[in-house]
Structure formats: structure tokens, C-alpha cells
Amino acid sequence: MILRFFKPADLAALHKIDAACFPRGVSYSLEELQAFIRHRYSKTWVAEENGEIIGFLVAQCVAGEALHIVTIDVKEGWRRRGVGAALMNAAEEWGNRQSLKLVSLETAEDNQGAQAFYKKRGYIRLNRVERYYANGAAAWVMGKWLR
């Protein structure tokens, strides 16, 4: 597996993966995903195996203080092989290089797998947000201090 930065030609593939990873109302429209990726303070990493995109992560630097994980998506057949951890390592290292203080994200309340993944990486639940997602689902805000 290799990690590389996003190229504009990846957009359709990333949107397809996002639509497969999340239910409607939680996944992003193509326009939303593009806007997050194009944001001037965002960075997007793409995981590739033999030319196939198997996962990606979009992170944003907020107010020069915090790293926000916008989304992390690993294709179903490629999970539990360290792809998510490699993507998170890249994003957290980027945050550390910029001396950001903390990293945060939102995850659907019923997304137990993602919560276990983040907990293993030292994230704790900070706040519950009712009706965070367009489909009405609640979210947990999770976070941890960076280095």
C-alpha cells in the first residue's frame, strides 16, 4: 500500500467510496466532498494498492490551533489491515508538524467500529451532538491532544 496526496482525477472514486462507507444523510454529496478537499487549509491523503484507491482521509487545519478529521473512509474489503491507522498517522503527523494542539472529529453515535478505532488511538468522547447528521443521527465529538 502507498499513501499519496489527492489529485483532482481522484474525486469521483473518493465520492463513490464515501457513498459506500456511509448511509445517505451521513455521506457527502460530490459538491460537499469537493469543497472540503479544495478548502485552502485542507489536506487529503489517498491510500492505493496496485493502482486501486482503497481509502482516503480529508483533514482540515482550524484557526491554526486544531486539526479536524473531516472524513476517513476505507473500502469494506480492505478494513482491519492497518489502512485507517496509516491514514490517521499521516494526518496527525501533519498536525504535529504545524504544532497544532488538538485533533477532533465527529462520528455517528451508532458507529461503534469507528469509535473503537479512535479509542484505540487515544481519542476520547468529548460531546454528544443531537441531530448532527442530515439523516437525523446524533454524533459524538471525539478528540485528543496532539504532541
Ligand SMILES: CC(C)(COP(=O)(O)OP(=O)(O)OC[C@H]1O[C@@H](n2cnc3c(N)ncnc32)[C@H](O)[C@@H]1OP(=O)(O)O)[C@@H](O)C(=O)NCCC(=O)NCCS
Ligand atoms: C473506521 C475505519 C476508518 C477503520 O479503518 P481500518 O483500516 O479498518 O482500521 P485499522 O485496520 O487501521 O484498525 C486499527 C485498529 O483499530 C481498531 N478497529 C478498527 N476497526 C474496528 C472495528 N470495526 N471494531 C473494533 N475495533 C476496530 C482495532 O483495534 C484495529 O486493530 P486490529 O485490527 O489489529 O484489531 C474503517 O472501518 C471505515 O472506513 N469505516 C467506514 C467509514 C467510517 O466509519 N469512517 C469513520 C467515520 S467517523
